[in-house]
Amino acid sequence: MIPPLKFHSCAPLICANPARARYDSPMEPVTHFLTGACIGRAGLNRTTAYCTLATVLAAEAPDIDILWSIDGPIEGFKHHRGITHTFLGAPFMAAAVVGLVALVYLYAERRRKRALARLALPPGAPIPARLQPKQIHWGWLYFSALIASFSHILLDWTNNYGVRPFFPFNPRWYAGSFVFIADPILLALLLAAVIIPWILGLADSEIGARRAPFRGRSWAIFALCGMVLVWALRLSQQSQARALLENVQVTAQPATRIALEPYPFSPFRWHAVLETPSAFQTAEIDTRSGQIASEPATDAFFKPPITPAVEAAKQSELGRIYLDWSSWPVVRDLGPQPIPYLDAPQLPAGGTWTTVEFSDLRFDYTVLPNSSAVPRNPLGAEIYIVDGREEAGSSMNGRPER
Numbered sequence: 001m002i003p004p005l006k007f008h009s010c011a012p013l014i015c016a017n018p019a020r021a022r023y024d025s026p027m028e029p030v031t032h033f034l035t036g037a038c039i040g041r042a043g044l045n046r047t048t049a050y051c052t053l054a055t056v057l058a059a060e061a062p063d064i065d066i067l068w069s070i071d072g073p074i075e076g077f078k079h080h081r082g083i084t085h086t087f088l089g090a091p092f093m094a095a096a097v098v099g100l101v102a103l104v105y106l107y108a109e110r111r112r113k114r115a116l117a118r119l120a121l122p123p124g125a126p127i128p129a130r131l132q133p134k135q136i137h138w139g140w141l142y143f144s145a146l147i148a149s150f151s152h153i154l155l156d157w158t159n160n161y162g163v164r165p166f167f168p169f170n171p172r173w174y175a176g177s178f179v180f181i182a183d184p185i186l187l188a189l190l191l192a193a194v195i196i197p198w199i200l201g202l203a204d205s206e207i208g209a210r211r212a213p214f215r216g217r218s219w220a221i222f223a224l225c226g227m228v229l230v231w232a233l234r235l236s237q238q239s240q241a242r243a244l245l246e247n248v249q250v251t252a253q254p255a256t257r258i259a260l261e262p263y264p265f266s267p268f269r270w271h272a273v274l275e276t277p278s279a280f281q282t283a284e285i286d287t288r289s290g291q292i293a294s295e296p297a298t299d300a301f302f303k304p305p306i307t308p309a310v311e312a313a314k315q316s317e318l319g320r321i322y323l324d325w326s327s328w329p330v331v332r333d334l335g336p337q338p339i340p341y342l343d344a345p346q347l348p349a350g351g352t353w354t355t356v357e358f359s360d361l362r363f364d365y366t367v368l369p370n371s372s373a374v375p376r377n378p379l380g381a382e383i384y385i386v387d388g389r390e391e392a393g394s395s396m397n398g399r400p401e402r
Helices: 029-041 051-071 073-079 090-119 138-158 184-206 217-246 308-315 317-325
Strands: 257-262 269-275 279-286 291-293 300-302 329-335 353-360 381-386 390-396
Touching: 029 051, 029 138, 029 184, 029 217, 051 073, 051 090, 051 138, 073 317, 073 390, 090 138, 184 217, 217 257, 217 269, 217 279, 308 317, 308 329, 308 353, 308 381, 308 390, 317 329, 317 353, 317 381, 317 390
Parallel strands: none
Antiparallel strands: 257 269, 269 279, 279 291, 279 300, 329 353, 353 381, 381 390
């Protein structure tokens, strides 16, 4: 049973609830790193040296596109989840990781040979185990890195930000929307698979037991299987939530489409967004009890009017990029409201300006109860429009474009 929900008046505008989740990182990197570690330790590390290092790096490598943010938040937003997150780019990301591992291997080999030379062993003398050359098979190493690179695309698809795996041939965004950006259950599974074998290894060393090679394989397999089971549970509950919603008249008019967004702690609780021809409405669903909580008077808001400033904002570079990505966009003319950290336009007498706001309803809901976070527009954007047609400054996700 979910606790009583506190709704905030949203009509006719979108809620500015201070308890919004942060969506700056659509899938936090720890999950990617740990998934890569488990992929390597699940058995692939038995095929070649440096396998786990390669899978860990390859599992996070696609997020190198964050470097585009150096050119500004809009440029970073434009290229995020771009070519590095595609089936076309994954082989190149894996190759880059293998190249980096090759540099590590060459450096380690140079140090090993120098240490071996300093020992000055007589001919035929056994080489100490720590100075034995590592057996590396480049084909297996690349294959392992490629699997880890594909895992990044898969994990990013599970959340509601989405990916474009077929870009540039197909620019469409795909999103599973059944896993939150940081799922505590998945993190616990993956952390246990990495930490517990390490603790057991420390215990064995304390009692003088022989160190087992490739420790942690069963834990890694357990964590990866557990991840799949969590996904299956969340998908089934999302489907059940949709069925509950379709059997109840929540909106005053028939809904033309529905979105169901996840919560981080419970796979049984879902945030619903419904669209009708004239309005949007939100609802909270508990699949265990079958309850749907929604108040039409407070959780529905009319679609904002389309003004000349809104039309101009949609045609700007920011507008085109945002609307290409957003599947639940709301574009509002706020009037002469300054954008935080961005100076208002300085105009001659008679000039007028207005602020147009872009937001996405997939991310506009409270995640943590009693949050004291600063009010913000998660993954939103603002733009100044002068005289209803010209752009005069913009901001993306709280960062002004310079």
